[in-house]
Amino acid sequence: xxxxxxxxxxxxxxxxxxxxxxxxxxxxxxxxxxxxxxxxxxxxxxxxxxxxxxxxxxxxxxxxxxxxxxxxxxxxxxxxxxxxxxxxxxxxxxxxxxxxxxxxxxxxxxxxxxxxxxxxxxxxxxxxxxxxxxxxxxxxxxxxxxxxxxxxxxxxxxxxxxxxxxxxxxxxxxxxxxxxxxxxxxxxxxxxxxxxxxxxxxxxxxxxxxxxxxxxxxxxxxxxxxxxxxxxxxxxxxxxxxxxxxxxxxxxxxxxxxxxxxxxxxxxxxxxxxxxxxxxxxxxxxxxxxxxxxxxxxxxxxxxxxxxxxxxxxxxxxxxxxxxxxxxxxxxxxxxxxxxxxxxxxxxxxxxxxxxxxxxxxxxxxxxxxxxxxxxxxxxxxxxxxxxxxxxxxxxxxxxxxxxxxxxxxxxxxxxxxxxx
Amino acid sequence: xxxxxxxxxxxxxxxxxxxxxxxxxxxxxxxxxxxxxxxxxxxxxxxxxxxxxxxxxxxxxxxxxxxxxxxxxxxxxxxxxxxxxxxxxxxxxxxxxxxxxxxxxxxxxxxxxxxxxxxxxxxxxxxxxxxxxxxxxxxxxxxxxxxxxxxxxxxxxxxxxxxxxxxxxxxxxxxxxxxxxxxxxxxxxxxxxxxxxxxxxxxxxxxxxxxxxxxxxxxxxxxxxxxxxxxxxx
Numbered sequence: 081x082x083x084x085x086x087x088x089x090x091x092x093x094x095x096x097x098x099x100x101x102x103x104x105x106x107x108x109x110x111x112x113x114x115x116x117x118x119x120x121x122x123x124x125x126x127x128x129x130x131x132x133x134x135x136x137x138x139x140x141x142x143x144x145x146x147x148x149x150x151x152x153x154x155x156x157x158x159x160x161x162x163x164x165x166x167x168x169x170x171x172x173x174x175x176x177x178x179x180x181x182x183x184x185x186x187x188x189x190x191x192x193x194x195x196x197x198x199x200x201x202x203x204x205x206x207x208x209x210x211x212x213x214x215x216x217x218x219x220x221x222x223x224x225x226x227x228x229x230x231x232x233x234x235x236x237x238x239x240x241x242x243x244x245x246x247x248x249x250x251x252x253x254x255x256x257x258x259x260x261x262x263x264x265x266x267x268x269x270x271x272x273x274x275x276x277x278x279x280x281x282x283x284x285x286x287x288x289x290x291x292x293x294x295x296x297x298x299x300x301x302x303x304x305x306x307x308x309x310x311x312x313x314x315x316x317x318x319x320x321x322x323x324x325x326x327x328x329x330x331x332x333x334x335x336x337x338x339x340x341x342x343x344x345x346x347x348x349x350x351x352x353x354x355x356x357x358x359x360x361x362x363x364x365x366x367x368x369x370x371x372x373x374x375x376x377x378x379x380x381x382x383x384x385x386x387x388x389x390x391x392x393x394x395x396x397x398x399x400x401x402x403x404x405x406x407x408x409x410x411x412x413x414x415x416x417x418x419x420x421x422x423x424x425x426x427x428x429x430x431x432x433x434x435x436x437x438x439x440x441x442x443x444x445x446x447x448x449x450x451x452x453x454x455x456x457x458x459x460x461x462x463x464x465x466x467x468x469x470x471x472x473x474x475x476x477x478x479x480x481x482x483x484x485x486x487x488x489x490x491x492x493x494x495x496x497x498x499x500x501x
Numbered sequence: 502x503x504x505x506x507x508x509x510x511x512x513x514x515x516x517x518x519x520x521x522x523x524x525x526x527x528x529x530x531x532x533x534x535x536x537x538x539x540x541x542x543x544x545x546x547x548x549x550x551x552x553x554x555x556x557x558x559x560x561x562x563x564x565x566x567x568x569x570x571x572x573x574x575x576x577x578x579x580x581x582x583x584x585x586x587x588x589x590x591x592x593x594x595x596x597x598x599x600x601x602x603x604x605x606x607x608x609x610x611x612x613x614x615x616x617x618x619x620x621x622x623x624x625x626x627x628x629x630x631x632x633x634x635x636x637x638x639x640x641x642x643x644x645x646x647x648x649x650x651x652x653x654x655x656x657x658x659x660x661x662x663x664x665x666x667x668x669x670x671x672x673x674x675x676x677x678x679x680x681x682x683x684x685x686x687x688x689x690x691x692x693x694x695x696x697x698x699x700x701x702x703x704x705x706x707x708x709x710x711x712x713x714x715x716x717x718x719x720x721x722x723x724x725x726x727x728x729x730x731x732x733x734x735x
Binding site: 129410413414417421431433436438440452454455456458467468469470475476477478479480486487488489490491493494495497498 | 558562563566567568569661662665666668669671672673674675676677679680681682683709710712713714716717
């Protein structure tokens, strides 16, 4: 599928005409350079769209340490036995073939004056526009007793891949009637329904393999995303299995002891068999190194996702602080398209259109029982502001829930194709 | 084995009306005819089960599958046996409910006129979200009826703007035209595209994501999208 020749020539002529205006902002000679750090839902989409739409007018470099990207979205379905891990992995070959220079390395420093990115493997890459989409890192000391050193005993599984596989193996190895505990994160965090979809998926796996097992959620939040829908689903499908301790009963005062597999809730020691610790989150550390964070996140202007600290740096997805959008793969993908259009316009004079954002988060409660929540957003002077939204209703019929799940599977294929080419 | 036998019976019962059934008729006239059904059935946004079940999305729905509605044993068995409501089966049922499912609780004398049934089903179809393909696929396929202002249809879209706007569609809909859980939107006739998007915008088509997406698109933006998609090649 591509534009036909006549239209392509027409657009090219229009682009050339606008190039005559003094809009070209390339700092160096030759073609402008865009560097994207992070090849997930935000970064991969931005890199691919800029390369695709600029038709060779912009050099696009993507810096991403992993050779294969495992999506965090849908990784709960692996825990529930609804997806194979390999079906969540995506290579960067399509993107390279689409004209993106894919560099598998770590970005370890950003020189905003010289406009270069230093790589762990040595050398540096110059940029005219830099796009940061590093996802999340964890706030150190957020859960007393837990650190990266303890993540094998108590996995977070909130960056998909080996951690997710480890958590699944631990669930399968639980003793009969054992306890799975989750330390849920405080707001804001990646994928607001994620921990609760995970609870549903773990419950599904335990119901099949270990039906007398218990699930304990230690939650610092009063409320959570799609709460009514999840609680209805848990009561209908996993009755008596799941207990949630909110902040009123000590859910906000939790310490973990990875060596003895204990959790201490408001002073009470509890022995557990699996402990999924999802600590408080912050923007991927490269944002801090670039000096574009304020607190844990990187504030951006809603119109083009540019950093409030540096007009030549854009921050996408989970790492950004933008207003009303949830931190999700869908949001990052949506923001990336707005950003790509703005970056291309700034560098080549192509037309810049008004920002439109949207998000939908699907979650699975049990086999063929999908729910969703979504909204549209617009850019205002202060933030990305919600325009309109919807949420699945409680008591929906089985056919609708099945259709919602099938739709989510379709969306997964759609967004991964859209990201990776 | 019993199941198998009863499915065969169904096919036999259904077979004759299939021949007589025509095509979708005039939805506006169907809206008037629906007044007869209204005392028991609700339709449209916010519809709830009354004496009869909600009729939104009836096309493509399995018989007796609306949760929390108390169906007759007859219809429940039909659902278990795999009866899915499509044009022919709905037409047969409406023509003579008791002949179609002897134990049904639907106390309706039946609608003898084929034209009436075709018109009524055309109206019901406008509230059916299954499937959403444009051009539509079975079981609701046929040319679209609409009352869209000709001035809206006449707007000439800006394909370059449409290309930008189409990026949002591609988060879910596949650029390569694959339809897996989510319908394909490539290679639509331009007018059908505009009509469908306005139907979502006016909440006549029921899908919540699409209502939300179309709801904030201006007439010009819908025209731009249609213009862009119309210029794609396979």
